[in-house]
Amino acid sequence: MARYDFLIVGGGIVGAAIAYRLAPHGRVAILEKEAQPGYHATGRSTATFVESYGGQAAHLLTVASRGFLESPPAGFCDGALLARRGNLRFARPGQREQLAQTLAACGQRIPDLAIISQQDALALCPPLRPELVDCALYEPRAADMDVHAIHQGYLRAARAQGADIYTETPLEHIERPTEGNPGRRQDARHWRIHAKDRVIEARWLINAAGAWADNIARLAGVRPLGITPKRRTVVTFTPPAGGAIDHWPLVRDADESFYFKPFGGDILLTPADETPLAPCDAQPEEIDIAIALARMQAATGIAPSHLASRWAGLRSFTRDERPAIGRAADEPYFFWAAGLGGYGIQTSPAIGFMTAHLLADAPLPTAVEADLTALIPDLAPARFS
């Protein structure tokens, strides 16, 4: 029987980042139910790194992740992980205050984040209808991410440090470590995991199961946190003939009722839908696609006649929309790394740092130590007890 110090459930970006950071500190394994570890949320994102996105916790985690994504260690990947895109969040008349609030909250840590005029916003994305744009918050350092390279980089480096990665191996049953129970077969200090045809023992169980995180808690006899998966739909289409789009930033409105950006010669568009769903292999619905196209046309006049691709994925949220990173309040050897919402890729380096710090006492990078240390109590799952 295999025995590990750290068993991570879920091989998406969060489980992979954690495996990478924990591998130097003990025996690590990932259990992933799919053949491809990026099959669910990780492989369905819109791949954007925006430091002003999400609430304060997402902002600090993203800022703390930039250094790694900009300058990954030698051998981690073949090319750059970030490519400058820019993020233009425009305010309709009467919405300027929303942008001012974001600027006040994030401006200190994001160089060059600024409110720009209508004229400057239209210069960055000419098809926007002037009457809809009062001004915009522009983040020039926002970037497109190479999600595949980041994810594969974590997995490859974890393996190179001795981690085992079991794909097509769904966790199905968990025996809890119960101290002082002489009738138990297993070592009382270890979880015993049944996954497909494997039985695995582990000291620590790390829940990085994305939309399924509450299910894993239930299997372990741990109180679920009330994590809600929400579907988000994406389409891509060919831009109108004659328009040069490659230099456009990612464009969204202040309320995030839709956003779009250039995507490999096409335009990627989402209606920013948030439909609560049970964990599943999410698929796009026609109604959400129609809403996306209508919002694009209303804001820019662009009416796509043919879609190149469409997909949907689940973004999973805790009740306060902050990630849950830390030990379960009711089970000290069960660790939550879940509820990464719409920023799990861009925050994955910081999630890896924090988890290795909390579980293996690994030092936090000096440049971001103060911010991450301050976040630890804010992200602790015990806040839901």
Ligand SMILES: Cc1cc2nc3c(=O)[nH]c(=O)nc-3n(C[C@H](O)[C@H](O)[C@H](O)COP(=O)(O)OP(=O)(O)OC[C@H]3O[C@@H](n4cnc5c(N)ncnc54)[C@H](O)[C@@H]3O)c2cc1C
């Ligand atoms: C449309 C869309 C756009 C997004 N855009 C961005 C963006 O621009 N930037 C950004 O940073 N983030 C973005 N996100 C969010 C990001 O994709 C997620 O936060 C992130 O992928 C979550 O990673 P994860 O590892 O927690 O989840 P997942 O990638 O879903 O991984 C969880 C894994 O657990 C596995 N699992 C579940 N149950 C079991 C079991 N019983 N046994 C074994 N394995 C199990 C699943 O198979 C899955 O592979 C977006 C998401 C969507 C859907």
